[in-house]
Amino acid sequence: IEAVALENNHVMDHGEEVYLETQRHLTDAGIVWSNAENIGEYTVKGVRIAMLSYQTFNLYDKLFTQVPLDIAEAKEKYDLVIVSFHWGAEKDYAPNANQQKMGKLAIDAGADLVVGHHSHRINPIEEYKGKYIVYSLGNFCFSGNKNPSDKDCMIVQQTFTVRGNDVTIDNTNVIPCSISSVSSRNNYQPTPATGDEKERIEAKIKRSSDAIAEMAAS
Numbered sequence: 001i002e003a004v005a006l007e008n009n010h011v012m013d014h015g016e017e018v019y020l021e022t023q024r025h026l027t028d029a030g031i032v033w034s035n036a037e038n039i040g041e042y043t044v045k046g047v048r049i050a051m052l053s054y055q056t057f058n059l060y061d062k063l064f065t066q067v068p069l070d071i072a073e074a075k076e077k078y079d080l081v082i083v084s085f086h087w088g089a090e091k092d093y094a095p096n097a098n099q100q101k102m103g104k105l106a107i108d109a110g111a112d113l114v115v116g117h118h119s120h121r122i123n124p125i126e127e128y129k130g131k132y133i134v135y136s137l138g139n140f141c142f143s144g145n146k147n148p149s150d151k152d153c154m155i156v157q158q159t160f161t162v163r164g165n166d167v168t169i170d171n172t173n174v175i176p177c178s179i180s181s182v183s184s185r186n187n188y189q190p191t192p193a194t195g196d197e198k199e200r201i202e203a204k205i206k207r208s209s210d211a212i213a214e215m216a217a218s
Contacts, residue, residue, distance in 0.1 A: 053084040067083070138154060158171075
């Protein structure tokens with residue numbers, strides 16, 4: 001793990017002192033972190049990457065204006081801009097209208113990838129203007145439930161080619177996973193799915209992604 005987003009509805013569960021301590025531990029470990037006040041900055045093969053992170057709960061009216069400005073400013077300094085949103089309703093399998101608007105505004109402003117989380121469920125992946133909005137990865141290493149009814153999640157790998165100011169979206173690879181290595185309970189060991197389970201999750205992702213593509217086209 002090289003970078004993390006610290007925008008979610010549980011970061012202050014143990015108070016500000018512990019939240020700041022978490023930031024210090026991440027920095028000491030060499031892990032880049034971002035929140036609404038701090039851009040995560042890192043460099044890969046000479047490519048300067050910015051990670052912006054936001055919670056959206058009851059903040060859309062503000063963020064519809066703020067986020068595009070933040071992204072446009074970051075795009076002047078960095079080669080790649082990745083935006084993370086903690087959004088949507090728990091257990092929803094599809095994004096709401098605000099999420100769709102926010103994701104597209106982010107791409108319009110210059111984001112190269114949008115990644116979402118919070119619903120605890122896999123949501124669609126939408127291609128928009130040649131870039132991708134991953135509305136929800138689902139859970140991953142999730143300790144909030146000993147045996148959730150839906151253990152599906154996914155890893156999304158996105159590669160880019162950067163030449164000067166030109167960013168090319170290359171391969172997008174989706175790895176279906178479970179939050180547990182056993183089906184009867186949550187053992188907190190996220191595991192890539194295989195066989196029939198892999199095919200089932202892939203079909204689930206395709207159905208939801210096809211549905212949102214059809215909605216966008218109508």
